[in-house]
Amino acid sequence: MKKNVFIVFLILISYQAFSQENMVTLSGGYSFANVDNDFKGTGYRINGLFEFKPMSGKFAHGISFGYIHLTSIDEKVSGTATRTVNSFPVYYAPKVMFGSEKFKFFIKGALGMQFAGLKREGAGVVALDDNDFGFYGGGGAGVMLFLSEKLFINAEYEIAWASNSWYNDGWINSAMGGIGFRF
Numbered sequence: 001m002k003k004n005v006f007i008v009f010l011i012l013i014s015y016q017a018f019s020q021e022n023m024v025t026l027s028g029g030y031s032f033a034n035v036d037n038d039f040k041g042t043g044y045r046i047n048g049l050f051e052f053k054p055m056s057g058k059f060a061h062g063i064s065f066g067y068i069h070l071t072s073i074d075e076k077v078s079g080t081a082t083r084t085v086n087s088f089p090v091y092y093a094p095k096v097m098f099g100s101e102k103f104k105f106f107i108k109g110a111l112g113m114q115f116a117g118l119k120r121e122g123a124g125v126v127a128l129d130d131n132d133f134g135f136y137g138g139g140g141a142g143v144m145l146f147l148s149e150k151l152f153i154n155a156e157y158e159i160a161w162a163s164n165s166w167y168n169d170g171w172i173n174s175a176m177g178g179i180g181f182r183f
Contacts, residue, residue, distance in 0.1 A: 027178025041070035062093040079123020134163040
């Protein structure tokens with residue numbers, strides 16, 4: 001009898017694992033930030049997100065990874081100086097979703113780290129080529145429009161603080177759109 005109760009208990013506990021919902025989102029868009037001594041840098045961002053929703057609820061837990069490329073061009077009297085930042089953020093992305101099955105709003109967090117490379121070259125500046133890593137944290141909001149039960153498109157805005165040990169810390173802003181799959 002104890003054996004049968006234990007088996008039923010294990011089946012009921014594992015039932016929650018089968019009721020989770022997974023999603024993968026691929027997105028890209030425009031990014032901007034202050035690059036190296038308050039020069040405004042603009043560029044693009046490519047992002048991937050894997051997340052799961054326990055028991056198909058309104059909370060989701062995700063792991064995000066991406067690539068951000070920013071360039072700043074400063075035209076001084078003595079010549080042109082170019083600053084380039086390439087950042088690879090990897091972070092935990094909790095999300096809360098509101099809305100119907102077809103259209104959902106969400107707010108999300110970002111807590112992790114980023115690996116970055118800074119390159120500074122041109123006339124009138126000290127040449128620099130360095131790699132660094134540091135904290136990456138922030139938040140965002142967006143919408144998801146479900147085209148079918150398994151396919152959706154999303155639009156989101158994210159702002160995150162990126163710190164570095166060697167060069168300037170700063171806010172990175174991203175406006176992105178993308179496509180996602182639910183399975």
